[in-house]
Amino acid sequence: MSIVATYLSWALLVLGGLLCISGSVGLLRFPDFYTRMHAASVTDTLATGMILAGLMLQAPTWIVLGKLFMILVFVLLTGPTAGHALAKAALHSGLKPLLPGKSGVLEADNKPSGGV
Amino acid sequence: MESFVHVVILSMLVTTAIAIVRVKDLFAVTMLAGIYGLLSASFFVLMDAHDVAFTEAAVGAGISTLLVLTTLSMTGRFEKASVKPQTDYRPVLALVLVTVTGALLIYGTQDMPGFGTADAPVQTHVVPRYLNDSATEIGIPNVVASILASYRGYDTFGEVVVIFTAGIGVLAMIMSNTTKMPVVQTALMSDHVVLRIVSKMLIPLIMMFALYVQFHGEYGPGGGFQAGVIFASAFILYAMLFGLTAARKVVNNTLVQLLSALGVLLYGSVGVVAMINGGNFLDYNFLSDDPVAGQMLGILLVELGVGITVASVMIIIFFTFTARSQKEGEGD
């Protein structure tokens, strides 16, 4: 049991770490605000969730496990909410997502802003 | 492995600091400063300073970012380019000054005991007493809490007064006349259904967590200051979502001002009671017949005083800043 748990835990940790890196790359490379937000929220929820799950498998006592679980719940509540609020605020202030145009190239009505 | 993490965090700190120098967009600068606070908090964890890390995360990444952002909403987001670029000799002068100061400091470090050495004077002179005897003298496992609240309790009293002074300063400087509050408020986030529901779930949890931090400080990281900041953040979240007027219905100005004074008074009166019972100022041994019980009681009470003052001053500061920005928005 314990050896399986250890391997599973490390697998989750490594996978979570990789997702963090891919999320950051996405944050840098994606073309507009909304796609970048997608990358960021992957890091926020999936990667953090995996890392926390990996840690939970290694938790020495039930108390630690409980605390980690509460962190997970908190992260899963706040992360998507913040992402939702950001996206909504952006949409309200008139930032349009990029969509495939006539020539198949991504374009938008307004100039996408360079940074977030 | 640990030193690898160490070097990584230090280089991230340097990168962030350099970015702050170069970026002109103050919004980004504020965010970077928040990241700087969070990184240094991580570094503190690495240095075994969990209490400090907790506080730095709450202050450096939380409260101070929030305050700067509120100020930016009033003063504008971008740093202007200098008007007189050709005669601006200040960067050169500053660079010289900074280099000299830094060189002196590096010169000074050469005779310092190496990093992490166990026989350095800091580890052998005053500290052993705290580590060896605090369990019997004070009776709580968190040595940081026993030094903070008892051995050097007077410094902490000073710290509470500093926070109180800041609250008074902010009130004296930018308190709006409370008679006419703006009735119509713009840009309320209460029409965000998701936000509203999630926050309503979170606010009680945040408050419970604050209470946990407040009363668990003797056994693990935490204590009055951290708890106060967390407690205040629940109210700040409420005010951001439902507007200042609604938040003020829950805690009005008079009440928070009263509480901020009461926290300091609670701390001070613990000291005075010890004095009346025949001890020195803040000598908790005299609070009860049993010295250890007296210490426990004293620490509990003063931490409560710290928590009350910090929470109410943080609320005062945030509310005063927000009220000012809304008043200014009206003027436009």
Place this chain on the structure above:
Amino acid sequence: MIEHLSVLQVIIPLIAAPICLLLRKSQLAWAFATLVAFLTLAVSFALLSQVVQTGPVSYELGGWEAPWGIEYRVDMLNAPLLVLISAISSLALMASRTSIENEIPENRHTFFYIAWLLCMAGLLGITATGDAFNVFVFLEISSLATYTLIALGKDRRALWASFQYLVAGTIGATFILIGIGLMYVMTGTLNMADLAQRLPEVENTKTVFTAFAFLIVGVCMKLALFPLHLWLPNAYAFAPSIVTTFLAATATKVAVYVMIRFIFDVFGFEFSFTHFPLQEVLLTLGIAGIFVASVVAIYQDNLKRMLAYSSVAQVGYIILGISFASQTGIMATLLHMLNHGLMKGALFLALAAVVYRMGVAQLSQMHGIASRMPFTMAAFLIGGLSLIGVPLTVGFISKWYLVSAALENGWWPVAAVILLGSLLSVVYIWRVIEVAYFKPVSESTPDVKEAPAALLIPMWILVLANLYFGIETSLTVGVSEMAAADLFGGLR
């Protein structure tokens, strides 16, 4: 109660400040604050007499003995300063209610008194403590309160002055923090007496050298030693007048005290003056400060600004006394600290009265003002004579000892510099006297009455103190002599 005096001194105003907030009504707050200040004054007098009779008083806060807990330590060096701070604070508070009527909006008055009490408690705390880190904490209490008090000034330039002071003050405090940290890393202790014992073992290290340099620079920032004085003139000129009175008489003195304590008690005479080129640095900066600031003062139209520059010059004299590195020199420094507190208190209170009646203190609007405000201008005249150093005033006493200390070292040119500095102060004081007394009243002079009694009474108490301690010198000179002897008696 007698054994608690040293801590009562600080915690009475400290605890009174939040109570003031509970009182809410500004008049009540004023009455309460004044009462508290006089109570503190009584405590500090009792403490002084206790120190004179029984020697240094040590108090263990929280009941923990010295290197583990925080210690209050009051001796001949800081006891007189405690009296000065609480005395000036009490007198200024007496006058404050009238003085701030026209300068600060009504709804800010309660906060003003709270900030005042906090500032006073902070200054007293810095002075009384025997713990290096506790100095930093109380320094910040007093500084934050001071920034608030200055920013309450009527002119918008008060805000800018306050911000500049905030930046300069925080840099100074952070330098002090670095210095304390480097001392701590070499010795493992924060208690001053313990530091003094443990520093000699490591005094040849580069770290202690750096620690000393950072501490001195940080403190010099706070005491506005030339060329780190740039924050001071604006801060004093645009703060509410009564605040200027209080700060000019006490705040820089406390910083000087911290410097003396660290130089002589913590690091020790030998380290400070042999391992470190302290004498040359202080001598040069002191002389430069006297000259530059006095000359600039001559060209000021705003009298508060003029006296602010004069304060920078006086800090030069005080620092000069330290640089003599002799017992007489230190004695002159201590004496001048107390005496300068008395004369600047009187002078700035007179200006507060002028500002109260005229709204400003511009020399160009004061033609013949002496006929309208005879008592105020007479107070200014006597304070000015004291500043110059005319016999029968306190200024003469401290200049006398300063010059004799210079001659003791055989430094003739320095003695000449001191006299020349006095000549410069004759020039800027005379400009005011000439305009106020000898120019006929012109139409630019506002039609004003004499200042109200609330301002005149504290003003004249200080003026009489200037004269009294100028004639009956046994108390001040005796106390400074004993303190100086103590500092050199503790010579390692």
Place this chain on the structure above:
Amino acid sequence: MEFLGLFNYWVVIVLMMIGFYIVICSNNLIKKLIGLTIFQTSVFIMYISMGKITGGTAPVLADGITLYSNPLTHVLILTAIVVGIATTALGLAIVVRIHESYGTVEEDEIHAKDKQA
């Protein structure tokens, strides 16, 4: 962690000086305050580094642990952090007032307006 030696302190000094540079050099008052925060935070890092023992743990007493890092520096820095945020809050309040009465938060523009007056 032995090879780190004094390297740790040197990096911290670089951080301090970057903060100090921002304070002196930037023209914008808010950025000045942020620089002040960076400067102070770096000093805090220096203090905390001084108290670390290689192989030590956090100073919460527990059975079976003998080596604890220095708790005193932690206490000092807790106090100093609080002082730092108090200063920042007060500084920002002054900046808000300066913006209201001068209409700008740039140092050179404030100087220019003061000269006119």
